[in-house]
Amino acid sequence: MALDPKIAGRLKRAADGLVPAIVQQHDTGEVLMLAWMDDEALHRTLTTGRATYWSRSRGEYWVKGDTSGHVQWVRHAALDCDGDTILLKVDQVGAACHTGDRTCFDADVLEVSENA
């Protein structure tokens, strides 16, 4: 089985065949991480309810939590208006970040100048 052709037809992939997926904790709204999906990763995610990505560094599918136990149960999925970004709302078990932080955006805050 492959990704539903009606979804595949709306998906706009980058040159490498991948689409960015924003991953958000469904109840608190925390943005946890950004990962990448191809058609197969999206198909597996939608049909298993387990967030599944394409690892660009390892060149393989990656079922989040299979190694770490930090599973993402998918509660909601959507495409954006252009079909080139995915939003997943998940229930994150434990830390989302491989560093052990709750989210991948906790550690490196950038200073913003005062708004006018």
Added chain:
Amino acid sequence: MALDPKIAGRLKRAADGLVPAIVQQHDTGEVLMLAWMDDEALHRTLTTGRATYWSRSRGEYWVKGDTSGHVQWVRHAALDCDGDTILLKVDQVGAACHTGDRTCFDADVLEVSENA
């Protein structure tokens, strides 16, 4: 003036020189959109407090709201653990999406199978 070299040194850009920026409403936690930044767009964003992107379709800088009035005032910015994704928390004026929807993820919900 260019992007602070200490930030530029941590930034990991895609082959096209761009980094994805996740844009979130600072108080409600809604994920509004995803856009793209190069070093200069990030520099302008951090120093003006106005979200500024690189438009891949138009090939130009794009100060969100300059045409639509739908300005994004930046309240918080962070890099992720790998330095290859930016998270902006903003105060969004009006609709974030060019379709008139509040967010770019409102219109195209994907069905997810029941979790096991």
